[in-house]
Amino acid sequence: MARVLVGVKRVIDYAVKIRVKPDKKGVITDGVKHSMNPFDEIAVEEAVRMKEKKLVSEIIAVSCGPTQSQEVLRTALAMGVDKGIHVEVSGPDYETLQPIHVSKILAKIAQQEHIDLIIVGKQAIDDDSNQTAQMTAAVLDWPQATFASKVEKGDKELTVTREIDGGLETIKCKIPAVISADLRLNEPRYATLPNIMKAKKKPITKITPQDLGVDISPRIKIISVDDPPVRQAGVILPDVDTLVTKLKEGGHIP
Amino acid sequence: MFSSLNRARSLLSLIRYYSSEVLPQLTKDRYPNIKRGNYAVLTQDHLQYFVDLLGRNRVLNDPSDCETYNIDFIKSVRGYSQCVLKPQTTEEVSKILSFCDEHRLAVCPQGGNTGLVGGSVPVFDEVILSTTLMNKIISIDDISGVLVCEAGCILEELEHALGEQGLMMPLDLGAKGSCRIGGNVSTNAGGLRLIRYGNLHGNVLGVEAVKANGQIIDCLSTLKKDNTGYHLKHLFIGSEGTLGVVTKVVIHCPQKPTSLSLAFFGLESFDNILSTFKRAKKELGEILSSCEMLDAQSLNVVKTHLKLKSPIDDYPYYMVIETSGSNEQHDEEKLNRFLEGVMGDGLVMDGTVTNEPGKMRSIWDLRERITEALMYDGYLYKYDISLPIKDFYSLIPKMIERLGSDATRISGYGHIGDGNIHLNISVPKFRQDVLKKIEPYVYELTSQLKGSVSAEHGVGFRKPPYIHYSKSQNSIDLMKDLKKMMDPNNILNPYKVLPF
Ligand SMILES: Cc1cc2nc3c(=O)[nH]c(=O)nc-3n(C[C@H](O)[C@H](O)[C@H](O)COP(=O)(O)OP(=O)(O)OC[C@H]3O[C@@H](n4cnc5c(N)ncnc54)[C@H](O)[C@@H]3O)c2cc1C
Ligand SMILES: Cc1cc2nc3c(=O)[nH]c(=O)nc-3n(C[C@H](O)[C@H](O)[C@H](O)COP(=O)(O)OP(=O)(O)OC[C@H]3O[C@@H](n4cnc5c(N)ncnc54)[C@H](O)[C@@H]3O)c2cc1C
Numbered sequence: 210m211a212r213v214l215v216g217v218k219r220v221i222d223y224a225v226k227i228r229v230k231p232d233k234k235g236v237i238t239d240g241v242k243h244s245m246n247p248f249d250e251i252a253v254e255e256a257v258r259m260k261e262k263k264l265v266s267e268i269i270a271v272s273c274g275p276t277q278s279q280e281v282l283r284t285a286l287a288m289g290v291d292k293g294i295h296v297e298v299s300g301p302d303y304e305t306l307q308p309i310h311v312s313k314i315l316a317k318i319a320q321q322e323h324i325d326l327i328i329v330g331k332q333a334i335d336d337d338s339n340q341t342a343q344m345t346a347a348v349l350d351w352p353q354a355t356f357a358s359k360v361e362k363g364d365k366e367l368t369v370t371r372e373i374d375g376g377l378e379t380i381k382c383k384i385p386a387v388i389s390a391d392l393r394l395n396e397p398r399y400a401t402l403p404n405i406m407k408a409k410k411k412p413i414t415k416i417t418p419q420d421l422g423v424d425i426s427p428r429i430k431i432i433s434v435d436d437p438p439v440r441q442a443g444v445i446l447p448d449v450d451t452l453v454t455k456l457k458e459g460g461h462i463p
Numbered sequence: 464m465f466s467s468l469n470r471a472r473s474l475l476s477l478i479r480y481y482s483s484e485v486l487p488q489l490t491k492d493r494y495p496n497i498k499r500g501n502y503a504v505l506t507q508d509h510l511q512y513f514v515d516l517l518g519r520n521r522v523l524n525d526p527s528d529c530e531t532y533n534i535d536f537i538k539s540v541r542g543y544s545q546c547v548l549k550p551q552t553t554e555e556v557s558k559i560l561s562f563c564d565e566h567r568l569a570v571c572p573q574g575g576n577t578g579l580v581g582g583s584v585p586v587f588d589e590v591i592l593s594t595t596l597m598n599k600i601i602s603i604d605d606i607s608g609v610l611v612c613e614a615g616c617i618l619e620e621l622e623h624a625l626g627e628q629g630l631m632m633p634l635d636l637g638a639k640g641s642c643r644i645g646g647n648v649s650t651n652a653g654g655l656r657l658i659r660y661g662n663l664h665g666n667v668l669g670v671e672a673v674k675a676n677g678q679i680i681d682c683l684s685t686l687k688k689d690n691t692g693y694h695l696k697h698l699f700i701g702s703e704g705t706l707g708v709v710t711k712v713v714i715h716c717p718q719k720p721t722s723l724s725l726a727f728f729g730l731e732s733f734d735n736i737l738s739t740f741k742r743a744k745k746e747l748g749e750i751l752s753s754c755e756m757l758d759a760q761s762l763n764v765v766k767t768h769l770k771l772k773s774p775i776d777d778y779p780y781y782m783v784i785e786t787s788g789s790n791e792q793h794d795e796e797k798l799n800r801f802l803e804g805v806m807g808d809g810l811v812m813d814g815t816v817t818n819e820p821g822k823m824r825s826i827w828d829l830r831e832r833i834t835e836a837l838m839y840d841g842y843l844y845k846y847d848i849s850l851p852i853k854d855f856y857s858l859i860p861k862m863i864e865r866l867g868s869d870a871t872r873i874s875g876y877g878h879i880g881d882g883n884i885h886l887n888i889s890v891p892k893f894r895q896d897v898l899k900k901i902e903p904y905v906y907e908l909t910s911q912l913k914g915s916v917s918a919e920h921g922v923g924f925r926k927p928p929y930i931h932y933s934k935s936q937n938s939i940d941l942m943k944d945l946k947k948m949m950d951p952n953n954i955l956n957p958y959k960v961l962p963f
Contacts, residue, residue, distance in 0.1 A: 224820035240721070244819035399774035399815040399822070402726075402806055447520055 210266035211362070211384065213256045214319050215290065216311070216329035216341065217272045218246040219281045223334055233433045235304060236335075245281040247397075248330025250288075251390040254397040255360060256328055257289035264362045265326075267291050271318055273311055275299040279413055286408035287400030293413035294318060298425060305427035310418070312344035317421040319349060324385065326367075331356055331389040342389035352382035355389040486530075488893070490540045490586050490924070499587045500957050502569045505546055509568065513548055516558055521596065523547040532591045535584050536577045536638075537834070537843050539893075540924060542585030544571070549596045553671060553679055553710040556592070560708065560954075561677025563590060569954050570675075572704035574615065574646025577638035579834075579845055580923025582703045583646070586958040592708060594645050601711070603628050608716045609668065609685045614645025614709045631719040633660035637831035645709040651701030653919030655831075658880035659752040659787075660717060663700050669713035670696040674706075675950035685713050698945070703921045704956040706949045720752070720787035722794045725823040726802065728814040729778030733856045735810045736780055740852075740879055742810070743784055746801040750794050753785035754880035758859065761833050761876040761887075768839040771829055774815040782811075782879070783830050791818075833876055833887075840871045840889035844901055848909050849918035852882045858908060862888060865904065869897050883918040906932045927962045 221227060221236070222244040228237045245253075259265040270285040272278040273296040282293035296314055298306050319327055332339035346353035354360070358377065359370035362384075371378045372391045400408070418425045446452045456462045491499070503509075513522045523529055524546050533542045550556045563570050569589040576583045585591060594615035601611040605628040612621065619639040622632050634647060636654035646652075648670065651663050660666060669684040682696045699709050730736055736756050743751055759779050765771045788794040798816070805811040817823055837843050848858065859875040866873065870888050877884040886905070890897055906916045910932040922930055931939060943961055946953070 222820045224824050242818070242820050244821060247821075396772060399727075399817075401775055402802060402811070402814040402816060405816065406803065406806070445520070 211259075211264065211325035212323055213259065213265050213268045214315065214322065214324040214327045215249070215252045215256050215268060215270050215285065216315055216327070217249040217253065217270050217281050217285050218330070218333045218335075219243050219272060219274050219278045220246045220333055220335040223247060229434050229436050233435065234431055235434055243277065243280070245284050246330050246333045246335075248332060248334070248390055248392070249281075250330075250397040251392070251394050252328040252330050252388075253285050253288050253290060254395045255357075255388075255390060256326075257398075258395065259362055260289065269294060269318075269322055269324070271296060271315060273298050273306065273314055273418075274303055282413050283408055284400055286411040286413075287405040288398060289404070290411075292411060295413055295415045296421070297415055297417050302425055302427075304431065305429060306425060307428055308338045308340035308344050309428060310423065310425045311341050312348050313423045314418060314421055315341070315345045316348040317423060319345075319385075321421075326362075326384060327351075327387045329387070329389055331391050339389075342387050346387040349385070349387070352386045353389070354380060354382055354386060356391040357388050358391050358393040360388060360394070487534060487538045487541045490542055490581075493540075493893075494586075497586065497958060500569065500953065501567075502589075502954070502957075503567045505568065505588065505590065509562075509566065510546065512562055513546070513559070516555060516562075517548060517550060521549040521551070523549075529591070532573060532576065532593065533584055535579075535581050537579060537838060537845060539843070539845075540581040540584055540586070542571070542587060542589065544585040544588050544591050547591040547593055549593050551596045553673065556597075556673045556708055556710055557677045557679050559590075559592060559677075560673055560675055564676045564952055564954055567952060567954065569957050570708075571956055572645075572649070572708045574643035574649070575617065575638065575641040576646075577642040578646065578650060578703075578923060579847065579920045580917070580925045582650070582921055582923030582956065582959050586924055589957070594643055594708075594710075597645075597710065598643075600624055603630065603716075604685075605629065607685070607687070608718065610714045610716050611669075611683070611685060611711065612644060612714075613711055614643065614648070616644050618642050618644060618647060625716055626719055629719050630716040633666040633714065633717055634663065637834065644712055644714070648700055648709050648712050649702065649704050650921045651919070653878065653881065653883065655753050655755065655785075655878070657878065657919075658754055664697060666715050667696060667700055667712060668715050669711075670699045670709055671711035672699045672707035672709045675952065675955045679710075680707065683711055683713055687715060698949070701921065703923060703960050705946060705960045706955065708955070718789070721789055722791040722818070723785070723787045723823070724794065724798055724816060724818045725786075725826050726782075726784045726798070726814055726816040727774050727826050727829070728782040728784070728805075728811040729775045730780045730782060730810065731778065731812055733780060736782060736879060737852065737855075739782060739805050739810045742801065742805055746804065747784075747786055747797055750786040750788040750797060751784070751880075752787040753783065755783040755830050755877065756879040757781045757783075757830060757833065757876035758856075758874055760872050760874035762829060764836045764840070764872060764874065765829055765832055768836040769828075769832055771825070771832070773829065774826065775813045778812060781829075783826065830876070833874075833885075837872070837874070837887050837889050841891040842889065842893040844888040844890070844898065846886040846888075846905055846916075847883070847918050847920040848886060848905075849881075849883050849915035850909065850912055851914065852879070854912045854914070855879060855882060855884055857912070858884070858886055858905065861908065862886065862901070862905065866897070866900060869894075869900065878919075881918075903929060903932075909933075922960045924959050927958075927960060930960075930962060 222242045256268045268290045270290040354369035356372045361368040571585040571589040597613040597615035671683045872889045906929045
């Protein structure tokens with residue numbers, strides 16, 4: 210049976226309003242509620258379902274980030290993952306950590322843990338890179354099935370339905386492979402109380418990129434982070450004539 | 464991100480659903496026994512006065528513009544007012560009321576029109592005084608926690624503005640995106656945080672209101688303590704627009720908690736709910752900020768109609784418990800011990816707990832959107848009852864037995880921590896005979912159990928004939944005397960609250 214690796218990133222919760230730091234070098238994260246990247250939850254759910262169907266023997270979740278990343282690993286463990294690996298990256302290192310680094314870390318762990326299948330979210334909702342799955346596949350020289358909305362796992366191969374522009378594409382690829390989860394792949398479960406309690410006893414191993422021999426020196430420099438432009442408030446006009454005049458003034462109609 | 468998308472989508476479908484529906488029957492036709500009072504009928508001259516006062520844009524008199532102001536949130540009543548006024552200042556409210564008093568025009572004050580007892584819409588053709596444009600925040604003091612604002616501010620917007628200063632509103636309810644603080648004060652709204660912060664009679668420090676004759680009553684004290692003379696503000700808290708129009712309020716706002724968690728439980732019996740509640744009070748103590756229950760039918764309705772997802776498998780009863788405090792570690796430790804205890808002792812069969820804002824929102828939706836979901840069933844008979852806690856759920860089995868297949872769904876949910884249950888009976892279409900089977904039976908039962916026939920929604924239009932089930936004759940007589948003194952011509956929200 211297959212061994213699965215899932216990537217889980219700790220991001221600012223989607224229900225929280227994002228604020229840019231006064232120095233415009235990033236966003237405020239202190240005291241801000243974080244949670245698991247929603248697409249990664251979908252990845253975890255898919256792995257757990259495979260395990261429930263006895264297609265998978267063990268699921269390992271990896272999170273790269275500061276100490277608090279262990280919280281999302283706990284969530285993954287409570288959803289049904291067997292063990293967690295926390296790759297500690299903090300401070301300025303974390304601010305410039307990019308998919309290129311994360312994919313090398315995932316690839317290394319996949320080799321060490323004899324992984325057959327890597328599932329990650331198609332993108333993280335904080336930096337929206339949409340690169341980790343693709344780069345990981347490249348580093349390992351494995352096939353990739355990105356934007357998956359349906360996955361059927363056979364013994365030696367996968368049948369994956371992909372969300373593409375204007376429709377769906379169904380592909381087959383050999384295992385080992387890398388999958389990236391799209392929104393419609395599944396609806397992730399809530400971690401239930403008995404499982405949250407059990408998860409407390411599951412193991413989380415802490416390592417560093419150096420332990421894996423991965424160089425995380427920055428490849429980019431953040432120049433500035435800006436708020437999107439504020440939308441101007443609408444106005445209510447008293448009648449159609451005024452509207453027409455206004456539209457003409459604005460050059461919207463001749 | 465995507466959950467807000469889903470939410471917007473389902474709201475849209477609700478709007479579509481209702482715009483394709485036929486309008487509810489006019490109140491005057493559905494309740495033919497209620498006769499229009501001897502009020503003036505709106506004339507062109509009256510309208511002209513209002514237009515001169517407010518300008519063309521703040522007077523609506525086109526029937527289609529007035530329609531939504533004439534129908535209540537749950538589509539149970541419909542008036543036929545042809546005039547909606549939107550004042551922006553207390554002085555304008557004062558001029559409108561003194562004009563209406565002088566010309567014997569009846570007036571219906573309206574806030575967000577989310578009231579659930581038919582109090583916020585006209586019964587006949589009363590002029591609608593809408594507070595929607597009185598929506599300015601006047602001041603927020605982050606040291607004393609005192610908020611001063613106009614009556615038309617939307618509850619959720621106040622919550623956001625206060626959040627910026629580390630404060631919060633002492634009340635929260637499912638209608639927060641639409642209801643307005645003047646409406647909340649006028650109905651003494653309870654809601655989801657009452658168990659922790661108490662009700663508005665305690666949290667409102669001051670009120671500015673306009674009497675029926677246009678006189679402005681300034682009780683806008685920002686002081687926490689002010690024992691000079693009678694506490695007039697209480698006359699306007701919970702009097703549902705019958706004693707005056709609230710124009711400004713002062714609210715004492717608690718500190719916004721920095722640590723927040725939410726648990727959702729599945730339970731096998733109502734007794735286990737009571738035991739869990741008792742344990743929560745004891746073991747969570749001061750961090751317990753909400754304690755709600757819902758039954759299987761209530762959860763089913765949001766799953767069926769709004770396609771919301773339950774965190775756990777099916778159980779006959781569910782609870783939502785919120786904790787909030789100022790120290791995450793402390794709160795978590797307490798909460799974990801409590802969770803292990805109630806699970807270990809078999810009180811709670813399954814559940815989930817989270818401190819992630821997105822997940823907490825999704826769990827709250829299961830509780831807060833029940834009313835919205837129930838409306839897809841058709842017509843809703845809605846009751847808001849306080850009962851001694853041991854009898855909290857006792858009405859539901861009795862109503863199921865009494866109504867049998869007449870009802871599509873009979874469900875109960877509510878503020879278990881405050882002994883306040885919402886009994887909901889849905890049917891495909893309004894039926895007089897079903898109404899007769901429910902009322903006054905449900906009120907008689909409540910009275911026998913020494914409960915209240917209106918716990919938090921008020922009396923409005925729907926309950927005046929039943930207030931004697933919860934109030935003595937002498938009390939009702941004193942209420943009538945007060946009304947006569949404050950509004951001798953009975954122009955403010957007639958046909959509401961007091962039995963005639
Ligand atoms: C040492 C000391 C400390 C105090 N500290 C405080 C304090 O911290 N905070 C504070 O608010 N006050 C304080 N007080 C003032 C006083 O104690 C309180 O106001 C107290 O509540 C009065 O209660 P009482 O039974 O003594 O009323 P009384 O002094 O007997 O009466 C007070 C008023 O109430 C009326 N009254 C009394 N009983 C009734 C009734 N049943 N129905 C209708 N009217 C009635 C009386 O006619 C009178 O007008 C203090 C007083 C002392 C001596
Ligand atoms: C989904 C949903 C959930 C709800 N949950 C709760 C809950 O948990 N607890 C609870 O108590 N209620 C609840 N309600 C009922 C309702 O939302 C509250 O009573 C709310 O406080 C009404 O505010 P509003 O601005 O919509 O007032 P409206 O509905 O416009 O008016 C309510 C009453 O107050 C009067 N009024 C309004 N504004 C003024 C004013 N400025 N001056 C004088 N009179 C005025 C109206 O004439 C009417 O009688 C809920 C309603 C919905 C739809």
